[in-house]
Amino acid sequence: MSLAESLTMFPSPFLTAIFWFLLVSVVLYFTRAPAHRAMATLFQVLSEAMQLAAASIHGAENRLAARNRDVLLASGREAAERGIEREFERVEVNVRREIAQCTAIDRMMTEALTRIEEDHKRSMDVPPAPPGWAGVVQAIAEVPGKSDPIVSGILEQIHTSLLKMQKEAINAYRSAVQARHEHLRKMAPEWRNLTQLTTQMKKNVTTMIERSQTIDRQMDEYENVIRRTEQAERTLTASSLSQFFVSGLVLAIAIGGAFINFQLIARPMAEAVGANSFIGNFRIAEIAALVIILLETAMGLFLMESFRITRLFPMIGALPDKTRQRMIYATLSILFFFACVESGLAYMREILLEDELATSAVLRGEAQAAATTSYMWITTTAQMVMGFVLPFALVFVAIPLESFVQSSRTVIGMVAGALLRTIAAVFLLLGKAFDYGGRLLVDVYDIAIFGPLWLETVVKPAGSGKPVRSSSPRIRKKPGDTPAVNEAVS
């Protein structure tokens, strides 16, 4: 007997359906209170679990945000300190240079002033006065008897002598004036020199003022970072993001360069380590080429660290100057060695390529390929130069790499924070959904037993008020809830 047959109570299916509906309604009516409690409790548990999870994730997000802030401000402080330190170094260099110049300028100015003073004094010398014979001449001129030939002759002679003397006096006067003018003329370049010196001094002072303004600005930023202001945080976040993308772009370019480098040396590497040896799915020749490129990058990192341009390995930066200098020489030597090896491999690559072309031509039944034309040396040279230069170019990868590593800490923290926020929001949403879902289910239950409920309201006396409702608990904040739940619910 099938289930349908066992459920059939009357010949008419309609009557059977009515019968079962009424029976189920009555059963559900009598089990209403415990059913409501069970449903409400279940959904309350689910809702609170979701809210707890959301609160927990929210707490984790807050801790992460605080940690991110610490990291961001610490890196910002470090960068600001580094910037100020470098600015002070520049100022120190400037001051040393300017002070040395100041002494020289001061000496030059004093000398110029002395010369000007001397010239001025010389220019003050009075030109020689004409001889004081005017009175004598006048006395002689007043001698009577001018018509006397003797007197006339004497006067004539005196006249001639006087003219001569006058001429000499004028000449002497002119030369004296000329000498004074000469002294004054000599003073002009000294003045100009003095003007130049003062301009130079002004320029130096302006440079120093500009430097000090830069330091002031950086000190302001540093103070903001130390005070942990929001403005500093915003600035540092924006700076980290831009650094992340810019350094990522530069790193992508560097990876492109490394790939070209790899292509240059992977093929000829087969000559050294064999073309048919594998580690896993990778040819040993390719792995060897990759290792060489990675070693070059590592050497570049060490070189940059030794120069104190980057600070990925603080231990290297803290080494004594002499040791760092030795490291610089060592890494440069190794890089030079790698560059020579790569250049040789690039040359070998070209030879192998030509050999393969020749063999292919023979296999195709053609005459010896005329590929070795006169311009092939250009590509060979280009490949060799690239092989030599690329290892040194890879050295500079250290700079964007450092920037990328430092900014990625902030960016990853931000992304993780956003992810946690989203998860917390989803949990909160689920908590609310379970809360209202429980209430909805309780109401749906009551809809299913609308008949008995209606009868209850009819049978109950009017004064007794509303039909008996189940004492089903509602999901809402309770004093017993944990603060986290209350916070999450609110």
Added chain:
Amino acid sequence: MKHFLTLALVAVMLGLSACSEPAPRNRGVYMLIDTSGTYTEELAKAQQIINAVLAKLNPGDSFAVARIDTGSFSEKDIVAKVTFDERPSVANQQKRAFLESIDRFIKEVRPATYTDITGGILQASEYLNEKNPGSKVILVFSDLKEELKKGYVRDFPLLLDRIEIIALNVTKLRSDNVDPREYLNRLEAWQQRVVQDGGDWRVINDLDRLNQIIRG
């Protein structure tokens, strides 16, 4: 502690298994050239195929060319054989030298009276199993019409595990034209025999598809 030791042992075993000798990736190709009767006229095509195969092979691969004659189960029938050096430059030189050997063979070859294809395949499988490359291919450049000299026994199973046999340029004989079923039956019989003995079977008659002979 006991669990820790077990875990450590498992880790060591896994590490050792990871460091075990990898499977060979090189290829071994053995080409049989039918030199019986009028089929010698097709040798120019055989040379074309050899060139294509040589162009496809890499350092570390092995290649041998042997002729099919009255009794092909013999090292004397191997015209040229080579295992290419790991260094590409040396491998190129070996390819050129190999080609010269084939040129000489093509010029000097004389038609054989009988066609012992089975003996040739046996010799090829022996050569390839000895070399033990990663993939083994036997190229049979023949019309697949076997004619054995009286007394030669060849009706026994061949050991062709993991060996791919490719029949190339299977020309139709005059009798095939009269009754094409002969040709089809011949092909089917060879396929059945090869597959039964553990090998794979392919036929390539269109020489424009030479690049499909050696995969990879």
